[in-house]
Amino acid sequence: xARAFRSxxxxxxxxxxxxxxxxxxxxxxxxxxxxxxxxxxxxxxxVHEVANGLLHADADAALGxxxxxxxxDFAKLVGLYGHDxxxxxxxxxxxxxxxxxxxxxxxxxxxxTVGFGFGPAVVQARNRMxxxxxxxxxxxxxxxxxxxxxxxVFDVAAPGFRERGYMMMVEVCNGTTAGGSYRFAPDADPAxxxxxxxxIRRVSLPRFLLAIPRVMRGTHTNMREVSIIKTxxxxxxTPEQPMVVHVDG
Numbered sequence: 177x178a179r180a181f182r183s184x185x186x187x188x189x190x191x192x193x194x195x196x197x198x199x200x201x202x203x204x205x206x207x208x209x210x211x212x213x214x215x216x217x218x219x220x221x222x223v224h225e226v227a228n229g230l231l232h233a234d235a236d237a238a239l240g241x242x243x244x245x246x247x248x249d250f251a252k253l254v255g256l257y258g259h260d261x262x263x264x265x266x267x268x269x270x271x272x273x274x275x276x277x278x279x280x281x282x283x284x285x286x287x288x289t290v291g292f293g294f295g296p297a298v299v300q301a302r303n304r305m306x307x308x309x310x311x312x313x314x315x316x317x318x319x320x321x322x323x324x325x326x327x328x329v330f331d332v333a334a335p336g337f338r339e340r341g342y343m344m345m346v347e348v349c350n351g352t353t354a355g356g357s358y359r360f361a362p363d364a365d366p367a368x369x370x371x372x373x374x375x376i377r378r379v380s381l382p383r384f385l386l387a388i389p390r391v392m393r394g395t396h397t398n399m400r401e402v403s404i405i406k407t408x409x410x411x412x413x414t415p416e417q418p419m420v421v422h423v424d425g
Contacts, residue, residue: 177217177242180265193222203229207237214238215268217261219245220288220425227424231278231285240268246313247356247425249288253366276366277350286423287366289354292412293328293345294376296420297321298355314356318388327378328414334373334407342378344401346412349374352394354425361404362394370406377401 181188189211191202203214203226214237216226223241230237242264243251251257253276256264279286301317302308308316330343347354349361349372361372379387379401390396397404412419 177261177265180262181269184265184269186269193218193225197225199225200229200232202226204233205229207233207235212237213240215240215242217242217244219243220247220249221245223250223287224424227278227287228285238273240271242268245425246309247354249351249353249356249425252353253288253351274367277369277371279348279350279371281348281421281423284423286350288351288424289347289349289360290421290423291345291347291354292414292419292421293330293343294321294325295345295347295354296422297325299422300420311357314358315388318355322381322384328419329416331411331413331415332373332375333411334405334409337405337407339375339403344376344378344384345374346376347374348372348410348412358391359394360391362397363404368406370408371410373405373407373410375403375405 178188178190193199193202199222206214207230214226214230216222227239230239241251241254241256242261243256243259244261248257256267259267276287279290281290298317298321301321302313305317327342327344329341330346331340332346347360349364350366352361352364353359360374364372383401387396387399396402
């Protein structure tokens with residue numbers, strides 16, 4: 177990796193993450209020492225940590241990604257999805273910087289998505305299924321989680337919108353996809369100053385099974401159980417019990 181950058185004339189320094197949250201510390205340290213480009217080599221979790229380091233530092237530094245994770249949703253935003261490391265490096269060194277929006281939840285930044293309800297439950301199930309790889313590592317936990325998941329009562333509010341009721345999930349999207357293959361917000365623009373919020377109400381098993389391929393294609397938005405709203409500010413509450421949140425993969 178370093179050799180590929182250096183062959184393109186870049187002076188690079190490699191830092192390896194050793195624990196959760198370490199990517200944020202390393203990125204913050206790098207920009208404090210004057211780095212102008214910080215490249216996350218990993219998946220969406222690594223990108224999330226590096227982005228938080230840059231944003232908390234309020235640094236004038238660009239974020240790049242060499243996508244070697246499993247979902248690589250952020251790589252889709254920057255046109256690097258499916259690139260092998262050498263090709264990604266070649267694209268990065270000739271790329272122009274773009275300015276993207278970033279959201280904030282619980283004093284933490286996110287650059288792609290934050291989810292409530294079913295999404296975090298799927299992440300928890302997936303973390304218990306480390307033996308699964310590829311597409312199955314995203315599909316199997318989704319189906320398995322459905323049979324044990326109890327929809328929560330959500331109170332969701334944004335300027336001009338308010339709804340309270342049983343919901344499967346609320347996915348707040350800066351990018352178009354989450355979980356690698358699911359196009360929750362097919363029309364999302366990461367630079368329009370707003371997030372696309374996909375709200376999915378409680379559904380039956382037949383409707384759920386119908387919805388999975390439609391979400392993958394991004395054609396679920398006209399289902400009666402689904403609403404999409406665009407907003408710069410959103411308040412999400414679960415008044416009857418605590419909620420779990422997943423942020424950027």
